[in-house]
Amino acid sequence: MSQTEEEKLIGEVTAKSYEFGFTTDIDSDTIPPGLNEGVIRTISAKKNEPEWLLKWRLEAFRLWSEMEEPEWAHVNYPKLDLQSISYYSAPKQKKEIASLDEVDPELLKTMEKLGISIEEQKRLSGVAVDFVMDSVSVATSFKEKLGELGVIFCSLGEAIQEHPELVRKYMGTVVPQRDNYYAALNSAVFTDGSFCYIPKGVRCPMELSTYFRINQAGTGQFERTLLIADEGSYVSYLEGCTAPQRDENQLHAAVVEIVSMDEAEVKYSTVQNWYPGDANGLGGVFNFVTKRGLCHRAAKISWTQVETGSAVTWKYPSCILKGDDSIGEFFSVAVTNNMQQADTGTKMIHIGKRTRSTIISKGISSGHSQNSYRGLVQIHPGAENARNFSVCDSLLMTDTCGAHTFPYIEVKNPTAQIEHEATTSKIGEDQIFYCQQRGIEEEEAIGLIVKGYAKDVLNKLPMEFAVEAQKLLTISLEGSVG
Amino acid sequence: MLKIKNLHAKVGDNEILKGLNLEVGPGEVHAIMGPNGSGKSTLASVLAGRESYEVTEGEVELDGVNLLDLDATERAREGVFLAFQYPIEIPGVSNLNFMKAAINGKRTHLGLEPIKPKDFLTKVKECSSLVELDGRLRDRSVNEGFSGGEKKRNEIFQMAMLDPKLAILDETDSGLDIDALRVVSKGVNKMRSKDRSFIVITHYQRLLEHIVPDFVHVLSEGKIVKSGGKELALELEEKGYDWLK
Ligand SMILES: Nc1ncnc2c1ncn2[C@@H]1O[C@H](COP(=O)(O)OP(=O)(O)OP(=O)(O)O)[C@@H](O)[C@H]1O
Ligand SMILES: [Mg+2]
Numbered sequence: 001m002s003q004t005e006e007e008k009l010i011g012e013v014t015a016k017s018y019e020f021g022f023t024t025d026i027d028s029d030t031i032p033p034g035l036n037e038g039v040i041r042t043i044s045a046k047k048n049e050p051e052w053l054l055k056w057r058l059e060a061f062r063l064w065s066e067m068e069e070p071e072w073a074h075v076n077y078p079k080l081d082l083q084s085i086s087y088y089s090a091p092k093q094k095k096e097i098a099s100l101d102e103v104d105p106e107l108l109k110t111m112e113k114l115g116i117s118i119e120e121q122k123r124l125s126g127v128a129v130d131f132v133m134d135s136v137s138v139a140t141s142f143k144e145k146l147g148e149l150g151v152i153f154c155s156l157g158e159a160i161q162e163h164p165e166l167v168r169k170y171m172g173t174v175v176p177q178r179d180n181y182y183a184a185l186n187s188a189v190f191t192d193g194s195f196c197y198i199p200k201g202v203r204c205p206m207e208l209s210t211y212f213r214i215n216q217a218g219t220g221q222f223e224r225t226l227l228i229a230d231e232g233s234y235v236s237y238l239e240g241c242t243a244p245q246r247d248e249n250q251l252h253a254a255v256v257e258i259v260s261m262d263e264a265e266v267k268y269s270t271v272q273n274w275y276p277g278d279a280n281g282l283g284g285v286f287n288f289v290t291k292r293g294l295c296h297r298a299a300k301i302s303w304t305q306v307e308t309g310s311a312v313t314w315k316y317p318s319c320i321l322k323g324d325d326s327i328g329e330f331f332s333v334a335v336t337n338n339m340q341q342a343d344t345g346t347k348m349i350h351i352g353k354r355t356r357s358t359i360i361s362k363g364i365s366s367g368h369s370q371n372s373y374r375g376l377v378q379i380h381p382g383a384e385n386a387r388n389f390s391v392c393d394s395l396l397m398t399d400t401c402g403a404h405t406f407p408y409i410e411v412k413n414p415t416a417q418i419e420h421e422a423t424t425s426k427i428g429e430d431q432i433f434y435c436q437q438r439g440i441e442e443e444e445a446i447g448l449i450v451k452g453y454a455k456d457v458l459n460k461l462p463m464e465f466a467v468e469a470q471k472l473l474t475i476s477l478e479g480s481v482g
Numbered sequence: 483m484l485k486i487k488n489l490h491a492k493v494g495d496n497e498i499l500k501g502l503n504l505e506v507g508p509g510e511v512h513a514i515m516g517p518n519g520s521g522k523s524t525l526a527s528v529l530a531g532r533e534s535y536e537v538t539e540g541e542v543e544l545d546g547v548n549l550l551d552l553d554a555t556e557r558a559r560e561g562v563f564l565a566f567q568y569p570i571e572i573p574g575v576s577n578l579n580f581m582k583a584a585i586n587g588k589r590t591h592l593g594l595e596p597i598k599p600k601d602f603l604t605k606v607k608e609c610s611s612l613v614e615l616d617g618r619l620r621d622r623s624v625n626e627g628f629s630g631g632e633k634k635r636n637e638i639f640q641m642a643m644l645d646p647k648l649a650i651l652d653e654t655d656s657g658l659d660i661d662a663l664r665v666v667s668k669g670v671n672k673m674r675s676k677d678r679s680f681i682v683i684t685h686y687q688r689l690l691e692h693i694v695p696d697f698v699h700v701l702s703e704g705k706i707v708k709s710g711g712k713e714l715a716l717e718l719e720e721k722g723y724d725w726l727k
Contacts, residue, residue, distance in 0.1 A: 431571075433532050434566070434572070435584075436554035436555045436558065437566075438584035439555060439559045439584045442555065452623065454574070
């Protein structure tokens with residue numbers, strides 16, 4: 001298939017999948033004066049970007065200007081004031097703080113419970129630290145090791161300067177600029193993000209990102225990640241951090257693109273713990289993310305996510321199973337508490353023959369929160385013998401929260417096999433009593449029951465992440481018996 | 483040891499225990515029999531501190547401690563164990579992790595360090611051999627997909643692990659096959675000691691041939707209506723409960 005044909009196909013597929021049953025007519029938003037062509041030229045110039053990239057950004061901006069903010073997700077939030085955002089500022093550096101005493105004690109308490117070291121606590125909360133020599137040297141030696149294997153792992157900004165050919169070839173091929181409102185906005189104004197390239201046949205020997213966590217700059221508001229696994233390669237990539245992330249930025253509109261070439265495998269794990277706002281729903285991050293992977297022949301992409309943060313989450317990590325025999329997986333635990341709202345799920349687009357996908361989604365809702373699973377399984381006419389298996393479970397902790405499941409299934413090939421299971425259960429008073437009768441405290445009992453419920457997903461996380469993620473679940477649900 | 487005086491308890495608006503008196507001395511085994519719905523499981527739940535059961539009157543003391551002041555967790559840590567008539571499934575939580583959390587809960591309460599992995603495993607081995615609990619069951623999620631009999635056996639395994647002062651067995655015999663009944667009873671008998679008391683709730687004299695009680699009580703309509711020695715069970719087997727009304 002030629003490059004343009006391919007682009008066309010992907011374009012069609014992705015545009016449709018977002019359109020699917022969701023759009024409503026609204027008065028078109030006026031373009032906020034905070035963002036205009038001049039601003040984009042400034043960003044691009046400041047970052048010393050090549051001409052093609054500036055054009056690409058401007059094209060995105062033009063497309064975005066014609067779009068309407070989506071309203072179909074099962075979430076409610078006040079309209080964002082896009083004028084108040086300063087688009088040309090470099091990724092926000094966290095304010096430097098002199099000592100931990102100045103940090104919100106709630107935040108510190110949580111970090112302590114997560115077992116995060118004092119050094120790390122300081123770093124995460126923006127206290128100026130002299131990095132422990134050890135960590136720096138560890139990071140450096142890993143960088144050397146990766147270099148020997150030809151793995152490129154750097155910021156997107158760096159990649160644009162050092163490896164423009166790779167960036168140009170792949171950026172926007174999986175999530176085109178016009179994909180959706182927030183992706184278009186991101187394409188126009190993204191400031192930085194991560195870039196990763198695994199050469200042919202290379203098995204990346206370490207989880208990417210954990211060891212580098214320490215060197216990462218403050219996460220930008222419009223982050224963009226591009227990950228390319230060349231033929232027959234393997235990589236496990238970790239994004240995020242279990243520690244609570246306070247951020248002044250209210251809107252986060254990230255884009256993640258993955259290309260998994262023939263027989264390559266990518267595991268992408270996320271722990272998202274942005275500030276959810278207070279118990280009354282004030283403050284908190286709006287997290288509108290577009291994540292999508294493209295699988296070539298016999299390639300595999302697994303998305304694993306643990307979502308506990310943000311006031312509003314809107315996120316559907318998806319797989320386009322274009323190549324024959326390719327595999328897509330989505331494993332998710334989404335916790336909502338207090339006034340949080342999450343609308344998350346996945347899209348599995350089966351195009352190639354014998355493509356397979358698995359979806360395991362575990363929602364946990366508490367307080368007055370709303371937790372929705374929205375999933376699309378699409379079998380294209382050419383996808384002979386495609387198979388999908390989906391499980392969406394919801395666990396309710398209170399009588400005041402809501403859990404919703406919106407599975408969309410479109411089958412255009414009669415040989416497809418699709419299985420969908422969904423359950424909703426309330427955390428059992430009898431289960432809690434049983435634990436208590438054995439001498440386990442109520443809070444811990446709830447933690448145990450919830451971890452057990454989410455086990456199938458937590459097991460998919462890399463070891464060091466899994467332990468922290470388990471604790472995080474317990475902490476997120478503290479005081480949520482009802 | 484255990485003293486229950488004039489205990490009244492209700493669920494919703496339903497009074498189920500209506501002035502129950504019972505004393506259980508250290509090392510004693512008391513059997514409680516009685517018709518369906520007479521309040522046996524309710525008594526067990528009330529003793530264990532289940533919140534949905536409201537105590538409206540009466541006293542319950544265990545070794546001088548007023549149990550009614552404690553919540554379910556605290557009572558368990560004081561040494562109250564209930565083998566459930568219908569054990570609960572907890573998907574995804576391994577039996578061993580569950581037991582570790584239970585043991586460490588009690589240890590923390592007593593100001594002790596968490597149990598050492600080696601000591602824990604030794605204990606697991608001892609206790610599972612006591613009731614011949616299959617290693618595979620031990621490693622599975624708590625009661626999930628266990629057969630009725632396996633669940634009951636698991637309850638007694640847990641009892642052995644937690645070393646209670648007062649063990650309440652609610653129809654542990656129901657669902658056990660003949661061999662399992664023998665094994666489980668043997669396990670219980672091995673655990674009998676001068677400072678551990680048992681309340682054994684059952685419908686069948688057969689269990690009491692294996693676990694021989696010191697006293698037998700009949701619970702009917704929320705009260706103990708008759709007490710006696712182990713022969714009472716035989717008499718009940720023969721005559722039923724009607725004659726006691
Ligand atoms: N949670 C509850 N809600 C309403 N009624 C209840 C509840 N628990 C118990 N009851 C009622 O209380 C009465 C006593 O029940 P209990 O389970 O204690 O009987 P039991 O003696 O253990 O009977 P069985 O021999 O059948 O096990 C019954 O009428 C039962 O329906
Ligand atoms: Mg009963």
